[in-house]
Amino acid sequence: VTFIFFNIIFMVMLTTLVVNFDVNYVYVVPLCILPLSLKAFFDARLGMFTHVITVLLLGFIVPNSYEYMFLQIIAGIVTILTISELYKRANLFISVGQITLVYIISYFAFTIIQEGTIDDIKSEVFLTFLLGGLATLFVQPLIYIYEKIFGMVSDMSLLELSDTNSSLLKELSEKAPGTFHHSLNVANLAEAAANEINANAMLVRVGALYHDIGKMENPTYFTENQVSSVNSHDDLAPKESAEIIIDHVIRGIEIARKNNLPDRVIDFIRTHHGTSTVYYFYMKAKEDDDDVDPDDYKYPGPIPFSKETAILMMCDSVEAASKSLKEPTSILIDGFVEKIINKQMEEGQFLNANITFKEIQMIKKILKRKLKNIYHLRIEYPE
The missing domain is CATH 1.10.3210 (Hypothetical protein af1432)
Structure with missing residues (x-):
């Protein structure tokens, strides 16, 4: 329970810091690390539930919260469904690629639905998605750190x-x-x-x-x-x-x-x-x-x-x-x-x-x- 609460608070605090620094970088925060690390130690159901709870909490902090929550929940579902055996290195890279792609497609779809044109799509947002995807790769060393701190086994x-x-x-x-x-x-x-x-x-x-x-x-x-x-x-x-x-x-x-x-x-x-x-x-x-x-x-x-x-x-x-x-x-x-x-x-x-x-x-x-x-x-x- 301490481990789960720590993860939720850590993600909420990290996102709050980024929003206070520059709201444009909000998607650089690798929120998909949360379901990945929880699935590594527990199971997919708990990973998904914790991810959704965290995203709902972040909805009070970030601007344009509906779009943010929608994108993050979709990305969380993809994360849970794609990662089967995290200890296989190829699986993590494939999953991170799929997560980044889902972010890009969802953002593209949202912009067309809201604006009715692709002229308002900001190319720098795609860069933040790529950076967020690369940051998700940090889950491997993070799992090792969690094992030592909380005495768990992945x-x-x-x-x-x-x-x-x-x-x-x-x-x-x-x-x-x-x-x-x-x-x-x-x-x-x-x-x-x-x-x-x-x-x-x-x-x-x-x-x-x-x-x-x-x-x-x-x-x-x-x-x-x-x-x-x-x-x-x-x-x-x-x-x-x-x-x-x-x-x-x-x-x-x-x-x-x-x-x-x-x-x-x-x-x-x-x-x-x-x-x-x-x-x-x-x-x-x-x-x-x-x-x-x-x-x-x-x-x-x-x-x-x-x-x-x-x-x-x-x-x-x-x-x-x-x-x-x-x-x-x-x-x-x-x-x-x-x-x-x-x-x-x-x-x-x-x-x-x-x-x-x-x-x-x-x-x-x-x-x-x-x-x-x-x-x-x-x-x-x-x-």
């Missing part, structure tokens, strides 16, 4: 973080290769699921790549990194084993903070197990002693609080557990996915996430299809 930062050649992911691949491979599989599953329900696929992918970085501390205590038949947990009590497993979440948060990962990515590390139980060691402890406190075998949480974090929890559980399938068949995979996700729903893991039953069913379908592709299920032909 698609450009997510694209950088998704690079598997980054120092942190390289370290993960060296220290815990099994975990790294698991994270890549989860990232692919989560991205497909996010695309299916119109969630932020780029954010989910990055969250999935980093969600298990805490396993770098004790990699051999996790089955995916065990290369020999020796299990490190054989010499430990079930409670100690559970503590090491649960500890990878806390360790992951510490490593993420040390490496300056954004809070939105750290949220995935915190929530990917929610408040679920380390069931294997809990049952092992119950075999030895019936009086076992289940809270000792539970992850600290919190439970997922967005669509993206809920998707990661589902994909992580399904991918990890799928490794235990001996002879996977289509029916076995269907039942297996249903069982895992239904159990998470029964435990109330998705109560804080804005995800619907319909979306969960869509995610189940995607996971079933993807797992069948991974295991290359084929019909058996007669010999």
